[in-house]
Amino acid sequence: EDHLAEGLPLINKKVLITAGPTYEAIDPVRFIGNHSSGKMGFELAAAANAAGAKVILVSGPTHLANPHENIELVRVQSALEMFDAATKFFPEVDIAIAAAAVSDYRPKVSAMQKIKKNSEIMQLELVKNPDILATLGEAKKDQLLIGFALETENEEENAAGKLKKKNLDFIVLNSLNDSGAGFKSETNKIKILFKDGNVKTFDLKSKKEVAEDILNEIILLSNE
Numbered sequence: 207e208d209h210l211a212e213g214l215p216l217i218n219k220k221v222l223i224t225a226g227p228t229y230e231a232i233d234p235v236r237f238i239g240n241h242s243s244g245k246m247g248f249e250l251a252a253a254a255n256a257a258g259a260k261v262i263l264v265s266g267p268t269h270l271a272n273p274h275e276n277i278e279l280v281r282v283q284s285a286l287e288m289f290d291a292a293t294k295f296f297p298e299v300d301i302a303i304a305a306a307a308v309s310d311y312r313p314k315v316s317a318m319q320k321i322k323k324n325s326e327i328m329q330l331e332l333v334k335n336p337d338i339l340a341t342l343g344e345a346k347k348d349q350l351l352i353g354f355a356l357e358t359e360n361e362e363e364n365a366a367g368k369l370k371k372k373n374l375d376f377i378v379l380n381s382l383n384d385s386g387a388g389f390k391s392e393t394n395k396i397k398i399l400f401k402d403g404n405v406k407t408f409d410l411k412s413k414k415e416v417a418e419d420i421l422n423e424i425i426l427l428s429n430e
């Protein structure tokens with residue numbers, strides 16, 4: 207709050223945010239997806255825009271409207287489309303935040319026609335999608351790079367592993383174990399793990415307030 211109140215702390219900064227789920231086509235009418243609402247990423251986009259940043263929001267399918275006309279909203283469907291958009295914009299931004307719930311796998315082939323139910327057993331072969339955030343981590347120059355992690359066990363250890371492996375400045379750990387937090391919820395309880403090993407724990411808050419907390423940490427780092 208304090209920092210956001212100090213005028214426009216991210217003026218002249220460009221921020222890339224990924225948000226929402228991805229849909230991986232099985233055939234023309236079916237897909238593999240997840241329950242991500244996109245809310246966290248859209249709140250981050252609104253908060254970054256309010257802080258004076260130029261925001262590019264790359265989002266998978268969601269019912270949410272663009273939070274602000276100044277935000278460049280790029281709508282995509284699949285992980286591969288999100289990968290193309292995110293890697294295209296990354297070299298020109300100062301800060302990137304990966305809030306999307308990217309499907310880890312996609313059907314190896316997407317059928318051209320609607321699949322008929324003509325067998326008792328149906329096998330779907332899946333192949334791994336590229337890791338968008340890890341790819342940005344490899345391409346990183348002087349950008350700040352922030353990721354999310356959703357874990358159900360060994361939370362801090364797993365999140366710390368992703369922080370290091372993906373070359374992040376910090377990672378936001380969301381716990382499904384805390385009531386009120388998670389995908390469909392309006393609230394979130396987070397911990398932030400920094401690359402220097404520092405950990406900050408936050409209270410259960412609305413996603414809007416969580417977005418402001420995350421933005422404040424980014425502002426502190428971008429002024430270092």
Ligand code: CTP
Binds near residue numbers: 306336339368
């Ligand atoms: N992520 C991404 N591209 C992917 C998968 C994940 O950009 N193909 C990003 C997410 O947006 C998130 C972070 O990586 O910021 C961690 O995602 P998560 O699903 O928690 O971790 P994974 O690396 O996919 O590992 P796993 O699902 O096996 O725990």
Ligand code: CA
Binds near residue numbers: 308309310
């Ligand atoms: Ca994953």
